[in-house]
Structure formats: C-alpha cells, structure tokens
Amino acid sequence: xxxxxxxxxxxxxxxxxxxxxxxxxxxxxxxxxxxxxxxxxxxxxxxxxxxxxxxxxxxxxxxxxxxxxxxxxxxxxxxxxxxxxxxxxxxxxxxxxxxxxxxxxxxxxxxxxxxxxxxxxxxxxxxxxxxxxxxxxxxxxxxxxxxx
Amino acid sequence: xxxxxxxxxxxxxxxxxxxxxxxxxxxxxxxxxxxxxxxxxxxxxxxxxxxxxxxxxxxxxxxxxxxxxxxxxxxxxxxxxxxxxxxxxxxxxxxxxxxxxxxxxxxxxxxxxxxxxxxxxxxxxxxxxxxxxxxxx
Numbered sequence: 401x402x403x404x405x406x407x408x409x410x411x412x413x414x415x416x417x418x419x420x421x422x423x424x425x426x427x428x429x430x431x432x433x434x435x436x437x438x439x440x441x442x443x444x445x446x447x448x449x450x451x452x453x454x455x456x457x458x459x460x461x462x463x464x465x466x467x468x469x470x471x472x473x474x475x476x477x478x479x480x481x482x483x484x485x486x487x488x489x490x491x492x493x494x495x496x497x498x499x500x501x502x503x504x505x506x507x508x509x510x511x512x513x514x515x516x517x518x519x520x521x522x523x524x525x526x527x528x529x530x531x532x533x534x535x536x537x538x539x540x541x542x543x544x545x546x547x548x
Numbered sequence: 549x550x551x552x553x554x555x556x557x558x559x560x561x562x563x564x565x566x567x568x569x570x571x572x573x574x575x576x577x578x579x580x581x582x583x584x585x586x587x588x589x590x591x592x593x594x595x596x597x598x599x600x601x602x603x604x605x606x607x608x609x610x611x612x613x614x615x616x617x618x619x620x621x622x623x624x625x626x627x628x629x630x631x632x633x634x635x636x637x638x639x640x641x642x643x644x645x646x647x648x649x650x651x652x653x654x655x656x657x658x659x660x661x662x663x664x665x666x667x668x669x670x671x672x673x674x675x676x677x678x679x680x681x682x683x684x685x
Contacts, residue, residue: 442560461598462663494588500557
C-alpha cells in the first residue's frame with residue numbers, strides 16, 4: 401500500500417522553532433534591560449569611546465603599579481596582574497574574609513587598531529585608566545567626490 | 549618552592565548595593581557595600597575594606613555609640629569627550645557599619661587609605677584592673 405507522506409508534522413516543528421526563538425529573545429531581553437553586562441572575567445571594565453580613542457577603566461583595589469601588566473597589540477589590550485594577599489602577623493585569625501586575592505588576566509578587543517606608542521595608563525586610588533588612541537592608518541578617511 | 553596562586557573569578561568584581569533603608573541619601577546615587585576582611589591579632593582587630601576610587605580626603609569614619617560607620621565618597625566617572633560604550637561595573641559611594649564591642653580602645657583607632665584599600669586598626673582595650681587598698685579599721 402502506498403502510504404501518504406505525513407506532512408502534518410512540519411508546520412508543528414516550524415511553530416515550535418518560532419516559539420523557541422521567541423523565548424530565547426524574551427530571556428535575553430530581560431537580562432539586557434539592566435543595562436549592564438556581567439563581567440566574564442576579573443576585573444570588571446568600563447569602556448568609554450570617542451572617534452579617536454578609547455578609555456578603558458577597571459577597579460583594582462589593593463594592587464600596586466608593579467603588580468599590573470598592560471600589553472597592547474594591534475587591536476587588543478591585555479590586562480594581567482595579581483592581587484597580593486595581605487600578610488598576616490603570626491597567630492592572627494580571620495573573622496570575615498570577603499576580599500579575594502590571586503592572579504588575573506583579561507583580553508579586550510577594540511574595534512580599531514591601537515597606536516601602541518601613544519597609549520597612556522594611570523593608576524589612582526585603586527582605579528586603573530588606560531587611554532588607547534586609534535592608529536593613524538585606521539582612522540576613517542574622507543573621500544572627495546569628483547564632479548562629473 | 550612552588551607558589552600556588554588562584555585565579556581571581558569574575559564574581560569578585562561584582563559589587564553589592566546597600567539596602568535602601570540603611571543608606572538613604574539626599575543625593576541620588578548608588579551606594580555599595582565594600583568588601584571587607586576582618587582579622588584579629590593579640591592586641592588589635594584589623595578591618596580592611598576595598599574602596600576603589602575613594603581619595604584620602606573623601607573618606608569619612610565615625611564612631612558613635614559603639615557603631616563604627618565607614619563612608620567613602622567617589623566622584624562619578626565622566627571623562628570629557630567620551631561616550632560610555634560598554635559597562636561592567638557601576639561607580640558609587642561606599643558605606644558599611646560595624647558594631648564594636650567594649651573591648652575596643654576607642655581613642656586608639658588608626659586608619660590609612662592606600663590604592664583604594666582602607667585599613668583600620670582597632671586596638672583592644674587593656675582590661676581595667678584596679679588595685680583595692682585595704683585600710684586598717
């Protein structure tokens with residue numbers, strides 16, 4: 401007996417797929433509405449931009465200038481370092497331990513090439529600010545339109 | 549000697565906001581609870597707070613009725629000519645309160661602030677002992 405191909409399932413799958421996409425979008429939007437992305441790694445960074453440069457800030461309390469290593473290559477910025485543990489005198493006991501210590505390493509990719517020779521970084525009151533100017537050859541160039 | 553250091557996790561970077569009822573301020577702005585370590589030695593209790601962005605002149609430490617209040621004020625981040633394009637943390641003031649016991653010598657509290665870390669040293673009071681004179685009756 402020749403069986404009729406059962407086409408009834410296909411529209412069902414399409415509907416389920418559409419529902420799945422809608423749910424994903426709903427959850428993604430619910431978290432995005434807070435306006436903040438959770439940091440994927442330590443430290444949390446804020447990135448400020450203008451046409452010619454980017455400013456990356458990070459909070460690194462307890463680090464010293466020697467503990468932080470900043471490397472710049474092409475369009476990436478690498479922040480590496482360590483937060484040293486407090487040296488406790490003999491026989492001290494902790495009542496409460498909320499601060500963490502350890503090493504960190506974070507790579508950020510910027511939307512333009514960085515001019516490595518003009519990068520400035522400053523560390524004040526535990527806040528690191530890195531200014532990354534855009535490389536000259538990467539800046540948009542104005543094209544003149546020739547009249548006919 | 550091999551040194552074992554852990555890698556800092558992303559949740560260490562998250563800041564916790566103070567409950568609104570405690571720190572209602574007249575100015576609108578965020579107030580965070582600074583991460584604090586408290587450890588005790590033989591002669592003192594040490595309190596170490598992470599307050600990045602607070603300068604020496606904008607920290608306020610008060611002791612009233614055995615309650616130690618730490619208030620750190622941070623200038624809002626607003627670099628000229630830049631637009632915020634990606635934020636993972638917010639900037640705000642810090643506040644935390646601790647209730648001290650009578651064991652603390654309140655006049656000997658020392659505080660220092662460096663690189664965004666506030667260190668308080670609360671010396672323990674020497675136990676009061678009085679010698680009682682015996683008079684011949």
